Amino acid sequence: MRSQSLFRYGRRTLVLAAVVFAGLNLVAAFHAWRFTHFTTAASPHTNNPEQLTPLQKLGVLLTGIKNPKPVNAQRPDFPYTTLHLRSPNGRLECWYGPVARPRGTVALFHGYTSSKGKLLTEASHFRRLGYSVLLTDFAGNGGSEGNVCTVGHHEAADVATVVRWLQRRGGPVLVYANSMGAVATLRAEAELGVQPTANVLECPYGSMLETAQSRFRSMRVPSFPMANLLVFWGGVENNFWAFDLDTTRYATRVTTPTLLLWGTADPRVTRPETDAIFAALAGPKQRQDFAGSGHEPYWWKHKVLWKRRVARWCSRHALVR
Structure with missing residues (x-):
């Protein structure tokens, strides 16, 4: 009797564990x-984790984030051509x-969840520098095809x-990229x-797993095992091994x-x-650290320093090759 009872208990435990898993x-x-x-739904994007109330965090955990395709709300105030x-x-x-x-x-x-229209201040600065x-x-x-984003892969x-299109046209080609764009640049x-x-790279994250873990930390919930499972399924659903995005x-x-640029108050990197x-x-x-800046454009709080460091770096390397 005792062995049968233990067997049934063990079986129920295994079934429960399988259901939970x-x-x-x-x-x-x-x-x-x-x-x-x-x-494509016209709805606001879910706020960053650190901006959510406890009730909103629970809602996100249950229903997922609202993730409408980013749009370009601003256009350049300098002459440009759409290519x-x-x-x-x-x-x-x-x-x-x-x-x-x-x-x-x-x-x-x-x-991530951005578009080229968010880089117009940076673009204008580079134009004033002669680029x-x-x-x-x-x-x-934004205006590009599709709706998939693999956060850098x-x-x-x-x-x-x-970059190759620009190189075929001749002349030095420099890359300015932030966050996901910086990760994509390093992989390229x-x-x-x-x-x-x-x-010039702003705040690239260390790995896909680390950036997933940071999202859970921002919501003040344990990252294991959900961050690992999130990375696994993100890769499976998009045809790559996301744990190799390092x-x-x-x-x-x-x-x-x-x-390499980084803000000392960055909650995600x-x-x-x-x-x-x-x-x-x-x-x-x-490397240049920006005291008190978060995961944000560094010219917001350190315009003079940001302009000076970027200008000096570009001037040093524009004529190297």
Whole structure:
């Protein structure tokens, strides 16, 4: 009798564990899909985790984020032409703003749930420094085709498409990219053979797993095992192994001169992540930290410092190759 009772208890425990495990995977798969697929619904995007109330955080955990496709709410106030380039991910929409007798061209790439229209201040600064600019919506964002966003993996092919198109036109090509765009740039250089003249990269995260974990930390809930499951399903649903999306590993194969920028109050990209990426970069490198800045444009709080560091770096490398 005792052995039969233990057997039934053990079986019920295993069944319960299997149900819980299946439930966690279903929730993770649902969240991964919402995180990597934009909708066309006209609804506001869910606020950043650190801005949510406890009740709102519970709602997000139960229903997933609202993730409408980013749009370009602003247009350049400088002369520009709209271009379309064909990437493996679909047709990309770009804004090309040439200047007379350029020192080179700066390709600008945005972050997650953003668009090229959010980089107009940066583009204007580069134009004043004497560079033509090319701003691009990653596939799935803004005016580009699709609705999928892999937070840096597939987007590397978009970076490669743009940089190679500019290089065929001649002259130095510099990359300015933030967050997801910086990750995509490092992967494009490490794994797709792209080599621009120089990089200015803002706050790339250390790995897909680390950025997923940071989202849970921001919501003050345990990251394990849901962050791991979220990364697993995000990769499965988008045809890549997301645990290999490792920016620090990419950096070991990047020889392009790189200026790495980071805000000391960034709630999503930690100092250890940034330290590891900077240490791993294989080429000439410099770093600038911005005291008190979060995961945001650094010219918001440090306009003079940001302008000076970017100008000095670009001037140093524009005529290298």
